[in-house]
Amino acid sequence: MAAVKSQLEGKCLSEYESKKVLREYGIPLAAETLAKSVDDALAFAERAGYPLVMKVDSPDIPHKTEAGVVKLNIGDAHAVRTAYDDLLKKAKAYDPNASINGVLVQEMVKGGTEVIIGVKKDPQFGPTVLFGLGGIFVEVMKDFSLRIAPISMTEAMEMIDDTKGARILRGVRGRKPADINALCETLVKISLMAIDNKDRISELDLNPVIVLPEGEGVRVVDALIITEQS
Template structure:
């Protein structure tokens, strides 16, 4: 896994680019959506056709941590004309909201189907060392702090325990007639992510938000990583 950090370390970056963070996820066998890194609109069109619509377009920049706030994410792109429009609007928005930000490319990603969104993260605490966090995804994390914590790495049994603590766990059990989610796959993902900071001493933190949980399996839609 160390080779996935070498470019960031060599360039003196404190954050990994999205493809690098997702490379870490793939190395620990956490599923991510099919995606391609592109440099221009012609390449984006070619890759989108190959992936199949609908797709998501995301900016890649070492200077932008929160892509959505910078106008650097567009979802639900259904055809080539919508892709061209999204590309033009994104370039203008990012230039306006983050002037001077270095743009190193774009991600064209297959849009995933809806499921239950959760957040899985790990941080290197000054007092306790690596700590793993689990919570309901999306805005609920910011509004309600509906999360649980454990020292990392966490066992499979410990992962199941911390998953049950947040109030949002009810959503994973088949809320309002929905099928129950694959909590076993989710628990295994928690275990894998909890080990990242233990295995990679250069990592300060790692976050998957959202991690989408389905009736069968999970998929990591977005990931962020910071270096010490």
């Protein structure tokens, strides 16, 4: 697949822009729309149903939770209206100069296991793919595995099994096993995307990606691309 040129200029891409790149590679995303108005947001809510997540989409606010521009569990049309105005206000207060694309309205993915997928470029070996379970696993326990892109399905499976968290994905204490096959496919696609765009993408952070039970696939919930400084 050809590299995606147009969006990849500047330092950080907003979540929506980042996901556009992922979409080109058939990487499964949580259903969402970029609302430019309250009406846009409501129209999506009507189609997708509740509950929803809303977050401000801006390349200048890469860490949305810290900035307080994410709202979870939005349960009805009234909450959509309130959240829309509230989030934009918060974004302005956080960074008055931030360029704001709109408000991202997203299905709230239920169930499943949260994982992190990352891409980082190594000066000698090129793009590498990181995988680990979300929450404390990667950050506190350092339970992650790394491979140099591109990777095959076999290598994706091995890299998952390299982590201690793999046992959780395989199903413990009566939990259904997660859709590891779909996770492997996603890792492979991300590694290919990383190779195609190695001159443009310096880092990619998908956190979280939700791995649903076997047969139900995975959904990328949040995405951040940092582009190469030229």
